[in-house]
Amino acid sequence: MTMISARRYFLLGLLVLSTSAYLTVGDEGDPCQVRADIPGICRSSSACDNIRGYLQSGALSISQVPNCGFGAREEIICCPTVACCATETTTPNPNPTRVHLPEKERPAVAACEKIRSGGKPLTVHILDGERVDKGVYPHMAAIAYNSFGTATFRCGGSLVASRFVLTAAHCVNRDDDTPSFVRLGALNIENPEPGYQDIDVIDVQIHPNYSGSSKYYDIAILQLADDAKESDVIRPACLYTDRTDPPANSKYFVAGWGVMNVTNRAVSKILLRAALELVPADKCNASFAEQPSANRSLRNGVIASQLCAADRSLRKDACQGDSGGPLILEIDDVDGTYAIVGVISSGFGCATKTPGLYTRVSSFLDYIEGIVWPAKRV
Incomplete structure (x- = not known):
């Protein structure tokens, strides 16, 4: 897609903290709900003094703080109206336009927030892939x-x-x-x-x-x-930082310029993508165990720092020339919000009964x- 509506652009800001149970559209001063048991008010991040206590105590993570939208210069968050019981540090925030990130928050998480709050709208060769539109x-x-x-x-x-x-x-x-x-x-x-x-x-x-x-x-x-x-x-792009697999109904895509026809080995000049599904570790290991050469290159089988993905119809897959590209977790298909969950590693053939093998990004943060x-x- 080439453009998104003003409404979609505004909603994109809500995805900065997309894992929260409460996503609130509001202006500064509007009531909101941080959590079922924590009332809040929409307030610019630099003016939310109470939030640091929740973050530093671990009562909330930065990804659980609902987003109300964006003001002219900074993010508007759902700020708790009651202070957390934990003792807050008196160290001043060196960057008052952003919520202070506790030490336990990873740079990759902060980088993702910066990417998704950058004020630029996101718009919404692979075997049997579909063409990727500009800016997707x-x-x-x-x-x-x-x-x-x-x-x-x-x-x-x-x-x-x-x-x-x-x-x-x-x-x-x-x-x-x-x-x-x-x-x-x-x-x-x-x-x-x-x-x-x-x-x-x-x-x-x-x-x-x-x-x-x-x-x-x-x-x-x-x-x-x-x-x-x-x-x-x-x-x-954002990196997927959770070490566990995303929800079972998640959507995944691979993208690249690799082989698009296994018969004539033709490669694509156009960026293509294909939808895949994650394959459970036990089934993936069983598939690779049937490949004799896997005993040499995967002596310990498929391990936790790897992922497997495939197309049930055995038509779509990453192929030669796609290596190193991303396995993309689609978070919101309307506003084009996604994260890189894997790196295309290897496989036995393309679109065969043996799933494709990917390096799990969250294991290498x-x-x-x-x-x-x-x-x-x-």
């Missing part, structure tokens, strides 16, 4: 490799901060897989639309436990030479944050 996945990155003076695109990635791209370790772990640059903001990878950016890669950080003979720890981070300039078609936000500041 502004985090998508195509990784370019220099092949005898010609740029070839063989893997994908996700922009997670202005200068960092998340991808798979197996995409960048060999000398002939040294990335040259990433292409952002493009749907057509060969003839990109106006507004795209090519930014050189200056550093590659492969997870220290990754081995090319194994499917474990298949995750890496690329550092770019310059900050990506954010626009309607280029913007970082310490690794990601240590590189992308080393000082824990967003």
Whole structure:
């Protein structure tokens, strides 16, 4: 989609704290409900003195504080009208335009809040995929490799901060897989639309436990030479930070420019996506156990730091050329709110009875944050 209505743009702000049981539309001074047992009033975040006690005591997490909307300069939250019984710190908030984040809140969580409250509306090759409209996945990155003076695109990635791209370790772990640059903001990878950016890669950080003979720890981070300039078609994505699987009825998509026809191995020049479902760990392990080579590359089976996803009809899947791209959890399909839950790792064939294998992002938050936000500041 190209634009969203003013109402949808306003509602987008409500998704900053989308896990809350109470989402309130209101202006400053309107009554609201923080929780069933906690009354509140809509107030700018910098003026909500009571919230720090709830956050620091653990009575509430930042994701449980309802959002009333956005004022001219900052977020309007549902501020508790009664103070929490815990003792509050008297340390002043160095950034009064934002709610203070307790130490237990991760930089990835703060980064996601910043992305979703940035004031820019989000608009709402994969086997048997559907074309992705402009601006739907502004985090998508195509990784370019220099092949005898010609740029070839063989893997994908996700922009997670202005200068960092998340991808798979197996995409960048060999000398002939040294990335040259990433292409952002493009749907057509060969003839990109106006507004795209090519930014050189200056550093590659492969997870220290990754081995090319194994499917474990298949995750890496690329550092770019310059900050990506954010626009309607280029913007970082949120990371999914919960270590447990999302609700059973969640929607997932994979996206990329990889193989779209297993018969002729044709790759897509256009960004495509396909809907998938998570496969329970026991069923995934049973499927991989039937593959003899899995005994070498998955000696411990599919472990907790991995995910499996597939299409029940065995028609849609990630395929060669999609590696490193995202497994996307769709949170709200109207306003285009989503989070990266996995990194495309490997599989046995494409759209076969063996599910695709993904690196679970939430299992590697310490690794990601240590590189992308080393000082824990967003």
